[in-house]
Structures are given as C-alpha cells and as structure tokens.
Amino acid sequence: MALTNAGIEAEPVEQSSHPEIEQHSTKVLMLGALGVVYGDIGTSPIYAFREALVASSGGEIAERGDILGVLSLIIWSLTIIVTIKYIMFVLRADNRGEGGVLSLMALARGSFPTRSAIILAIGIVGASLFFGDAVITPAISVLSAVEGMNVVTPTFQPYVVPLTLVILAILFSVQRFGTGGVALIFGPITAVWFLAIGLSGLNHIIADPEILWAVSPHYIVAFLINSPDVAFVTIGAIFLAVTGAEALYADLGHFGRKPIVLAWLAIVFPCLLLNYAGQGAFVLAKNGHVGHPFFEMNEGWTLIPMVVLATAATVIASQAVISGAFSLTRQAVQLNMLPRLEILHTSERQSGQIYMPRVNVLLALAVMLLVVGFGESSKLASAYGISVTGNMLVTTVLLFVVMTRIWKWRLWVAVAMTALFGFIDIGFFASNIVKVFEGGWASLAVAFTIVLA
Structure with missing residues (x-):
C-alpha cells in the first residue's frame, strides 16, 4: 500500500499480454465492478418504481396508463442516459485512465490554447454536485432497505434509524481495506442480487406478458400529453431509476x-429491465394498488431472504459514490483545487484504487446526520435528484467540448447528440429543482459548501 500526500500517480503497472490472463483479469474486474460501480443504480428498483407511481397517481391506486407510462419512461431513460450517453460515449472520455467530471473538465480545458476559466467553473460546480450525491446516496440506499423490514412486521419501525446508523458505521469502517478488498466481498453478493431481482421480475412477466407493451415509447407520449402537470412531477421520481x-x-x-x-450490457441492464417490468406486471395484477411492489411481489418464503439481500445490496450501493468521492478528491488535489491530503494506494495493479481517510470520516458524519435529520427514505428522495441531475447536465456540456475539440466530430453530429442528452438532462433537472424546499436544499448545501471551500 503506497502512501502519498500530494496525490502523485503511482507508477504504471506492466500488464501481461497473455490472452488467458487478460481474460481472467477482465472477469475479476467485472465482478468487482458489479459490487462497487453498479450497487447504486442496481438498488434503485427498491424505491424508484414505487415513488414514480405514487407521484403519477397521487395516491395508492394507479391506472393502467400510469403504470405503462411510468415503466416506459424508466426503460427509455435507462437506455438513453445510461447505455447510450454514459456507456457508449462518456466512458470513452478518460483522462489517462481516470474518469469523473474533473477529468472531463481537465480534458475540455486542455483543448484551449489558454486555460478557460469558464470550463474550470463548470467543472467545479459539477464536482461539488457529485459530492452532494455522495452524501445522500448512502443515506437513502440503506434506509430504504432497512425499511423493508416494515413489510415483514410493522413493529420494526422504531429500530429503522438505529440499525441504519450501525450498518453505515460498518460500511465506512471497511473502506480502509481498499476498493479491491471491498470488491472481493461486494462483487459476489451483488451478482446474486442482480440474479435475484431479474428472476423475481421474470416470474411476474411470465404471468402477465402484456406489460412488455411498455417498451413502446408511445406510452410516454400519451402519459405526457394526458396529464402534463402530473407528468412533470413524475419525471422527478423517474430519475431515481438512473441515479x-x-x-x-x-x-x-x-x-x-x-x-x-461488459458488466452493464451482460448483467446489470437486462436484470434491471426484468425487475422493473415485473413490478409493473405485479401492480397491474393487483388492480393498480401500488403498495411496495418490490418487496410485495416476493411472496411467501422469498420475502425475508429478499429483504436481507436488499439490505446487503443497498449497503454495497453506497460504495459507488464513496469510491467516486475518493477519486474526485484526488483529482481536485492534483489540480490544486484542494490542499494536500493523505492518499493511500490500495492496489498494486490498479493505480486508481485509493483510500482517503479524512474524506471517509467527513462523508460518514454527513451521511449519518442526514439519516437522523430526515428519518425516512421517502423524505430523502426529494433531496436526491437535484445534485445528480446537475452533475449529469454539467457532464453533457463538457462532453460537447470534448466531442468537438478533441474527438473532432462533425459539428452537426455533436450538436445533435448534445441536444438529445441536454433535453433529457434539463427535463430531469427542472422536475427536481422544484423539490428544493422539500429536502433538495440538503444536496445543494453540500455542493455550495464545497464550492466555497
């Protein structure tokens, strides 16, 4: 484990060219990516579909058009935002192997003869919003899973917050073992999680295959036209599916x-689609009664194992933004945006795997304060979207600069792609910004504090 106080990059590790070794390494990293990278978006089915249906129906009974419209919005949001924007394009914009909004900012800024102050400001705002996300994600993820015990027994309610705090304390305490060490444990558990939610959804799709019509985007158009005011509010909840x-x-x-x-295309994306569609089929079969479809569609003996697995998965979900916060902080140190901080390199093979003790402690304290302050995942949901949508919008703006100045795309192609991504990002951001007084102020307060620092 190497130690640096200035965020100096580790020496690149010589990679073997042997195809069998490389293939094995890719499989191991895929498994690790499941546990570290995809825990966050992988646990969104626990609350995203339910929150969107409640927003669209205004209560606990959803109509058929609402169910299909919400499901169609989720399917196409995952397709356009995650698969096309991030998987196909954004991940290609690495800065010497590093990702994140500050790396994208450095790429974009470096393409100008004189360093652009505007690009720098945009990057700082995007990074600050990510830190707001990093504080809220662990709180809402673990809370939502522990609340699943209320489905088993309502008498568990007084223990939700205390148990959440204990779980979070354990999560932050194991960070010192590094991303690789954490991934060895989290990866297999998350793989089981995706398999379980995929099969759970498939079971209800087979029972009611009519739900597959939601793939057609005309349900989105009908949903938006029939009730534009309701749809605007619902879009803010839909965004929970792509956080x-x-x-x-x-x-x-x-x-x-x-x-x-590879992990997204082969495992995560298919399993998410199956689960969301399964929840839709379950709610249709219950005549539109919303309830808590993720847990309720696991009937009989499967309920308690799913609650336990969901609790484990949501603890793991927090790892994505915690690891991202470490990487982003190191980049800020390297760009002289932050003072020197202790950085521990936890892997001899991947120089990007790091641990930052001070950042870890500050994150833990902020997350626990949010849990105590809000107390319920539904209240935190209002605070969730603003920071993430803002970060995604900043990413789209910076990606346009990279497309035109570094990748040398034709202007009309870059404009077309940016317009598509920007239109969706702005729609999500607008539908979430109205939640400022419902709890959205929390993520903005964190971002504002980072900017001032």
Missing part, C-alpha cells in the same frame, strides 16, 4: 472501461 449512472464515470479509474461496459 448511479454518474458513478460509472467517476469510478472509471478503479476498474477500467471494458469491465464496466
């Missing part, structure tokens, strides 16, 4: 592009 996409890029230095892409 974690920003962590894919921030964690690029920990695993590399290939394992992250």
Whole structure:
C-alpha cells in the first residue's frame, strides 16, 4: 500500500499480454465492478418504481396508463442516459485512465490554447454536485432497505434509524481495506442480487406478458400529453431509476472501461429491465394498488431472504459514490483545487484504487446526520435528484467540448447528440429543482459548501 500526500500517480503497472490472463483479469474486474460501480443504480428498483407511481397517481391506486407510462419512461431513460450517453460515449472520455467530471473538465480545458476559466467553473460546480450525491446516496440506499423490514412486521419501525446508523458505521469502517478488498466481498453478493431481482421480475412477466407493451415509447407520449402537470412531477421520481449512472464515470479509474461496459450490457441492464417490468406486471395484477411492489411481489418464503439481500445490496450501493468521492478528491488535489491530503494506494495493479481517510470520516458524519435529520427514505428522495441531475447536465456540456475539440466530430453530429442528452438532462433537472424546499436544499448545501471551500 503506497502512501502519498500530494496525490502523485503511482507508477504504471506492466500488464501481461497473455490472452488467458487478460481474460481472467477482465472477469475479476467485472465482478468487482458489479459490487462497487453498479450497487447504486442496481438498488434503485427498491424505491424508484414505487415513488414514480405514487407521484403519477397521487395516491395508492394507479391506472393502467400510469403504470405503462411510468415503466416506459424508466426503460427509455435507462437506455438513453445510461447505455447510450454514459456507456457508449462518456466512458470513452478518460483522462489517462481516470474518469469523473474533473477529468472531463481537465480534458475540455486542455483543448484551449489558454486555460478557460469558464470550463474550470463548470467543472467545479459539477464536482461539488457529485459530492452532494455522495452524501445522500448512502443515506437513502440503506434506509430504504432497512425499511423493508416494515413489510415483514410493522413493529420494526422504531429500530429503522438505529440499525441504519450501525450498518453505515460498518460500511465506512471497511473502506480502509481498499476498493479491491471491498470488491472481493461486494462483487459476489451483488451478482446474486442482480440474479435475484431479474428472476423475481421474470416470474411476474411470465404471468402477465402484456406489460412488455411498455417498451413502446408511445406510452410516454400519451402519459405526457394526458396529464402534463402530473407528468412533470413524475419525471422527478423517474430519475431515481438512473441515479448511479454518474458513478460509472467517476469510478472509471478503479476498474477500467471494458469491465464496466461488459458488466452493464451482460448483467446489470437486462436484470434491471426484468425487475422493473415485473413490478409493473405485479401492480397491474393487483388492480393498480401500488403498495411496495418490490418487496410485495416476493411472496411467501422469498420475502425475508429478499429483504436481507436488499439490505446487503443497498449497503454495497453506497460504495459507488464513496469510491467516486475518493477519486474526485484526488483529482481536485492534483489540480490544486484542494490542499494536500493523505492518499493511500490500495492496489498494486490498479493505480486508481485509493483510500482517503479524512474524506471517509467527513462523508460518514454527513451521511449519518442526514439519516437522523430526515428519518425516512421517502423524505430523502426529494433531496436526491437535484445534485445528480446537475452533475449529469454539467457532464453533457463538457462532453460537447470534448466531442468537438478533441474527438473532432462533425459539428452537426455533436450538436445533435448534445441536444438529445441536454433535453433529457434539463427535463430531469427542472422536475427536481422544484423539490428544493422539500429536502433538495440538503444536496445543494453540500455542493455550495464545497464550492466555497
């Protein structure tokens, strides 16, 4: 384990060219990426579909059009935002193997003869918003899973917050073992998680295959036209399904592009689609009664194991933004935006795998304060979207600069792609910014503090 106080890059490790070794390494990194990179977006089904249905129906009974419209929005959001924007394009914009909004900012800024102050300011804002996300994600993820015990027994409610704090304390205490050490434990558990939620959803899709019609985007159009006011509010909840996409890029230095892409296309994306569609089929079968579909569709003996697995998975979900926060802080130190901090290199093979003790302690304190202050995941949901949507919007702006000045794309192609991503990002951001007084101020307060620092 190497120690540096200035964030100096470790010497590059000589990679073996033997195809069998390289293939084995890719599989190991894929498994690690499941546990570290995809924990956040992988646990969104616990609360995203339910929150969106409640927002669209205004209560506990959703109509067929609402169910299909919400599901279609989730499917196409995952496709356009995660698969196309991040997997196909953003992950290609690495800065010497590192990802994250500050790396993207450094690339964009370096393409100008004189360093652009505007690009620097945009990058700082994006990084600050990511830290706001890094504080809220562990709080809402663990809280939402522990609340699943209320489905088993309502008498568990008084123990939700205390148990959440204990779990968070354990999570932050194991960070010192490094991303690689954490991934050895988290990877297999997350693999089981994705398999479980995929099979859970598939079971209900087979029972009611009509739900597959939600793949058609015309349900989105109908949903937006029929009730534009309700749809605007619902979009803010829909965004919960893609939170974690920003962590894919921030964690690029920990695993590399290939394992992250393969894990998404082969495992994560298919299992998420199956689970969301399964929840939709379950709610349709219950005549639109929303309830808590993720847990309720696991009936009988499967309920308690799913609650336990969900609790473990949501603890792991927090790892994506914690690792991303370490990487982003190191980049800020290297760019002289922050003073020198203790940085521990935890891997001899991946120089991007690091641990920062001071950042870890500050994150832990901030997360626990949020849990105590808000007390419920539904209240934290209002605070969740603003920082993430803002970060994604900043990423789109900086990506346009990289497309035109570094990748040398034709202007009309870059404008077309940026317009598509920007339109969606702005829609999500606008629908979330109205939640400032409902709890959204929390993430903005964290971001504002970082900017001032």
